[in-house]
Amino acid sequence: MLYQRLKSLIYRTLRRGQAGRELDEEIRAHLAIDQQDRVDRGERPDIAEQNARKALGNELLVKEVTRDMWGWITVERIFRDLAYALRQLKRSPGFAAVAILSLALGIGANTAIFSVLNALLLRPLPVRAPDELFLLSQHADNTIPQRFSYPMFLRLRDAGSGASGVAAMSRVARMQTSIENGAETAAAKVQLVSGEFFGVLGLLPPLGRLLLPSDNENTGAHPVAVISHGYWQRHFAGSADVIGRTIRLNGVAFTIVGVGPEDFRGVWLEAPTDCWIPLVMQNDVHYSQNFSSQEKADREKPWVPQDFIEWLDVIVRVKPASEAAVGNVLNSTFLRWQEILAGQLDPETRRYFLDRTVSLDPFARGSSNLRQRWTSPLFAMMAMVGLVLAIACANAANLLLARAEGRRREIAVRLSIGASRGRLIQQLLTESFLLVTVAAGLGLLLAGWASDALVRMALGAVTGPTPFLTGVDGHVLMFAIGISVLTGTATLEQAVQTIAELPNLDTLASGPVPPFPAEMLGSDAMCKLLDEARARYTHVVMDSSPLLSVTDSVALARATDAVVLLVRHGKSGKHAIRRARDLLLHSGAHIGGIALNAVEEG
Amino acid sequence: MAGKEPYKNRIELLQGTLDMLILKTLQWGPQHGHGISQHIRAGSGELLQVETGSLYPALHRLERQGWLASEWKVSDKNQRAKYYRLTAAGKKQLLAEESKWARLVGAIAGVMKPAQ
Numbered sequence: 001m002l003y004q005r006l007k008s009l010i011y012r013t014l015r016r017g018q019a020g021r022e023l024d025e026e027i028r029a030h031l032a033i034d035q036q037d038r039v040d041r042g043e044r045p046d047i048a049e050q051n052a053r054k055a056l057g058n059e060l061l062v063k064e065v066t067r068d069m070w071g072w073i074t075v076e077r078i079f080r081d082l083a084y085a086l087r088q089l090k091r092s093p094g095f096a097a098v099a100i101l102s103l104a105l106g107i108g109a110n111t112a113i114f115s116v117l118n119a120l121l122l123r124p125l126p127v128r129a130p131d132e133l134f135l136l137s138q139h140a141d142n143t144i145p146q147r148f149s150y151p152m153f154l155r156l157r158d159a160g161s162g163a164s165g166v167a168a169m170s171r172v173a174r175m176q177t178s179i180e181n182g183a184e185t186a187a188a189k190v191q192l193v194s195g196e197f198f199g200v201l202g203l204l205p206p207l208g209r210l211l212l213p214s215d216n217e218n219t220g221a222h223p224v225a226v227i228s229h230g231y232w233q234r235h236f237a238g239s240a241d242v243i244g245r246t247i248r249l250n251g252v253a254f255t256i257v258g259v260g261p262e263d264f265r266g267v268w269l270e271a272p273t274d275c276w277i278p279l280v281m282q283n284d285v286h287y288s289q290n291f292s293s294q295e296k297a298d299r300e301k302p303w304v305p306q307d308f309i310e311w312l313d314v315i316v317r318v319k320p321a322s323e324a325a326v327g328n329v330l331n332s333t334f335l336r337w338q339e340i341l342a343g344q345l346d347p348e349t350r351r352y353f354l355d356r357t358v359s360l361d362p363f364a365r366g367s368s369n370l371r372q373r374w375t376s377p378l379f380a381m382m383a384m385v386g387l388v389l390a391i392a393c394a395n396a397a398n399l400l401l402a403r404a405e406g407r408r409r410e411i412a413v414r415l416s417i418g419a420s421r422g423r424l425i426q427q428l429l430t431e432s433f434l435l436v437t438v439a440a441g442l443g444l445l446l447a448g449w450a451s452d453a454l455v456r457m458a459l460g461a462v463t464g465p466t467p468f469l470t471g472v473d474g475h476v477l478m479f480a481i482g483i484s485v486l487t488g489t490a491t492l493e494q495a496v497q498t499i500a501e502l503p504n505l506d507t508l509a510s511g512p513v514p515p516f517p518a519e520m521l522g523s524d525a526m527c528k529l530l531d532e533a534r535a536r537y538t539h540v541v542m543d544s545s546p547l548l549s550v551t552d553s554v555a556l557a558r559a560t561d562a563v564v565l566l567v568r569h570g571k572s573g574k575h576a577i578r579r580a581r582d583l584l585l586h587s588g589a590h591i592g593g594i595a596l597n598a599v600e601e602g
Numbered sequence: 603m604a605g606k607e608p609y610k611n612r613i614e615l616l617q618g619t620l621d622m623l624i625l626k627t628l629q630w631g632p633q634h635g636h637g638i639s640q641h642i643r644a645g646s647g648e649l650l651q652v653e654t655g656s657l658y659p660a661l662h663r664l665e666r667q668g669w670l671a672s673e674w675k676v677s678d679k680n681q682r683a684k685y686y687r688l689t690a691a692g693k694k695q696l697l698a699e700e701s702k703w704a705r706l707v708g709a710i711a712g713v714m715k716p717a718q
Contacts (some may be wrong), residue, residue, distance in 0.1 A: 022659075022684070026635065029683040030654065033636040035677055057652070062655045069662040 002065045004245030012512030018268060019070065023063055031056060047370040058535050064423075080438075081430035086432055095403055099396040103439035107448030107481065109385040115451040117378045120270070120371055124364045126263040128202025132164070134323060134360035135367070136314040143352045146292050147310045148278065150303060153194065155337055156314060161329035164319055165200035169193045170278060171290040172271040185527060188231065188274040190249055191266060192287055195278065196228070200317045201267075207232075208243040208258030215257075216278040219302045225254040229262040231274040237574065249277065250285045265317070269368040270459060273284040278305050279312070294349055307341055313364055334358045363598060400432065439483050530559050547580045554587045569599040620652065620660050622703060625669065625688065625696040631673075635661060661686055669695050694707035 031052050038048035056062065067191040079175065089096040095279055096524040103467045126129035136156070148156070153168040167348065170192040177188040195213030203210060215222045227236075236242045246253045254277060277285065283302035284343030291311035293299055303309045318326045341352040365371075411424060542560065557563050563584055567577055577594070582592055627633060627641045638661075639652040664670045676684045679680035688696065 023681075026658070027654075029634065029681060030636045032681050033634065033641045033677070035639070038682065057653065057655055062658055065655055066658040066662050069659050069666060401604060480652075584715075 023066060027056070027059060027063060033596065053531070053535055056535070058430060058532065060532065065151075080429065081427045082434060082531075084427065084595045085431035087353070089434065092403065095399055099399050099435055100442065102395045103436060104390040104442035106188055106389035107440050107443030108450060110382075111443060111447035112391050112450035112454060113378065113381050114386050115447060116374075117382060120368060120378065121365070125201070125267060125366045126261070126468060127315075130364035131362075132317050132320065133201070133363040134316045134318060134327075134440050134557075135363040136166075136316055136358050138356050138358050140352070140356045146356065146442060147290070148312045148314050148366050149307050150309045150312060151305065151307050152310075152334070152337060153312050153314055156330055156333055157194075157196070159329055159333035160317075161316075161326045163330075164317040165196055165328045166314060167194050167196040168199040168314050169197055169267070170279065170282070170287060170311060171289055171313075172266065172273050173289055174266050175249045175285060176251070176304050177275075179245075188249070189266075189271055190277060190285070191273045192276045192279045192282055192285075193276050197276070197315075200315060202317075203261050203264060203265075205258040206261060207240065208256070210258050210260070211276060211278060216280050219280045220284050222278045223252060223254045223284070224257045224278065225249070225259055226258045226276045227256055228260045228265060228272070228274050230272065231263065232259045247275070249275065252281070252284045266365075268368040269366055270370055282311075288396075294345060298342065309602045313367070316360060318360070323360050330359050330360070336437055364522075369456075383534045396435070436481055496534070503566075527559060530591075547583060548576060554583060557584055557589035560589065563589050564592050565594045567594055567596050569596050571598070615643075619703070620656060621664060621694070622699040624640055624657075624660060624664060625650075625699065628670065628686060628688045628692070629696060632673075632685040632687035634677070636683070638686070648699050664692070670690075 024454055030369060033047075034055060035045075035048045035053040038051055039045055043051065054060075062513040071526075125133070127133070136148075138147075140146070146385060148168065153166075157168075174186065174187045175190045177190075178185045191235050195211055195216035198210035208226075211224065215224050218368075223423070227242070227247070232238055232242060240258065245256050247256055250255070254310070260276070280302075281302060288299065291299075291303070291309055293310070294308040297306050297308040299309065303311060316326065316330070337354055338356065345353060347582040402503050406414045532539070544556050547565075549555050565577070565580060565584070581591065611619045624638055627638050627645075633641065635654075635657055639654070639657050642650050643651050661670065661672075664706060665672055665686070670686045671689050672683060672684050676682050699717050
């Protein structure tokens with residue numbers, strides 16, 4: 001008894017704290033005052049106590065709705081629900097495992113596909129105002145579109161087009177790399193860029209400086225490099241003294257002047273760039289790819305001063321809504337110079353040279369060779385894994401429903417001792433939420449691994465960091481969780497509804513027969529349950545076991561207002577009835593009357 | 603049953619009037635929950651019965667809104683109880699509710715008994 005009280009005290013202290021205890025006391029005071037009032041008015045003390053309780057109503061419910069006013073109670077409640085849900089799941093680990101695994105697979109697959117889709121088709125470059133970035137692309141009716149020569153880039157840059165900035169860049173090339181002091185020799189992905197490149201993108205270095213226009217003035221004279229954040233971490237362990245150290249690219253020594261921003265992996269999605277060097281170093285590092293040249297060009301000499309080697313992409317930053325104007329100026333500048341240059345060419349080549357125009361294409365998402373090719377397969381796969389998730393949800397819902405059936409008794413008990421429906425639904429929701437959260441965690445792990453594998457497989461076993469994936473996307477995760485929760489909820493709602501068949505009659509089943517029923521019936525908990533029932537209902541009817549064969553009913557009889565003795569006609573003898581009566585009276589029960597049943601007509 | 607109450611003679615409290623009744627009751631001085639409900643009941647000629655399940659949530663809500671303050675005191679019958687009292691903001695609120703109520707009563711009366 002003392003232990004019980006102590007336990008309940010500790011429980012309350014931990015669970016509800018000061019405010020909860022104060023509310024308990026406030027209600028207790030209310031009862032005491034009411035009782036005193038009634039006694040003063042002439043009621044018998046025990047009757048007064050009963051009436052005071054009755055007038056108060058369901059004490060638990062009163063406290064619950066009062067606590068609702070505190071606001072912060074919801075947080076405490078969520079924790080309580082979570083603890084409860086955890087216990088429930090622990091009780092049926094098989095169910096939990098199956099539900100969680102199927103949901104995790106569904107969520108994981110969706111997240112993986114969406115991550116790829118998002119990286120390739122949706123996500124903008126991690127640069128300042130990516131929507132202001134445009135790629136100057138060439139169009140031609142009869143020839144394949146070409147790139148730009150370095151002198152042409154300078155003319156476009158200086159055309160006074162009103163653009164905020166114009167920069168040029170090569171493609172990303174693999175170069176043989178070795179780091180000074182280290183024997184390490186490996187391939188790195190290097191991009192040659194004009195001095196305006198980082199400025200146009202609007203990037204800031206976490207360490208050192210980025211390339212500037214002054215790094216790109218004289219051919220072969222600026223052996224400086226900016227390395228990516230990832231490369232810095234992998235090959236220099238993120239050490240701060242990397243600035244000023246030497247990196248050899250295709251045998252030429254470059255001085256590292258800075259490190260790129262952490263999330264910036266270049267503007268080519270499938271070729272995360274390790275290193276950026278000035279365009280003027282082209283001949284020194286033997287960059288020689290993705291170009292076109294006319295017969296007047298000399299590929300062996302530095303490309304930078306040559307008009308007839310076209311090897312550069314041009315990106316332009318424009319102020320909002322001025323792209324059309326900028327594009328027009330760039331186009332007319334380009335056309336004017338193409339005409340001048342075409343004069344130096346033979347008639348056949350000239351025709352192709354004059355065939356071209358330029359325009360601005362959005363560059364917010366960067367360049368990708370895969371985008372075009374992967375778009376429809378990705379959407380098809382997205383639809384497919386969406387279907388898989390739907391099936392996983394249906395599966396989990398079925399499991400929940402099957403379990404809810406088994407929990408009807410628990411729910412009936414909780415409803416009958418005063419839990420509101422909303423409260424129950426909230427709790428069951430918490431349970432499915434917990435289920436889904438665990439599943440989502442697993443799914444997240446799965447998604448990271450799967451999207452990685454997907455990209456590597458599609459690109460053919462890439463070493464180093466996976467191109468263009470920067471971890472799992474948060475949007476799709478929320479979407480997948482949302483679906484799962486909704487599905488879980490729908491089924492739980494049904495489980496609660498099955499109780500409300502008779503609106504004014506609530507039943508409380510006894511459950512399996514315990515080994516010592518008399519002890520259970522006479523327990524404090526039983527008294528409490530009866531008190532609650534008394535406060536809540538007009539009449540409480542208990543159906544007990546036969547009086548003379550077991551002692552359970554005597555224990556119960558004491559707690560009731562009145563006992564109705566059921567006597568079966570022609571079966572129960574006079575003696576038995578007398579003994580039953582004596583037993584009841586002896587135990588202090590009040591016999592309200594005797595009902596005779598199984599009486600045959602006539 | 604000794605405490606059988608004449609339920610059919612009761613009037614349901616109008617939505618939103620309980621706050622006003624509580625504030626009005628406390629205008630006469632600090633009172634505990636039971637006292638407030640008794641006062642409302644007596645003042646209404648036993649017609650208005652405030653359920654405990656409505657009274658205490660209302661008291662705690664009003665306190666949270668800053669219209670009531672509370673402290674534990676011992677009653678004249680030597681029972682410790684939580685006494686509520688009006689705050690300055692509560693007094694203002696009471697005035698606002700009273701004038702709103704007067705207008706409502708006038709409006710309803712006007713509809714029920716149109717001027718001849």
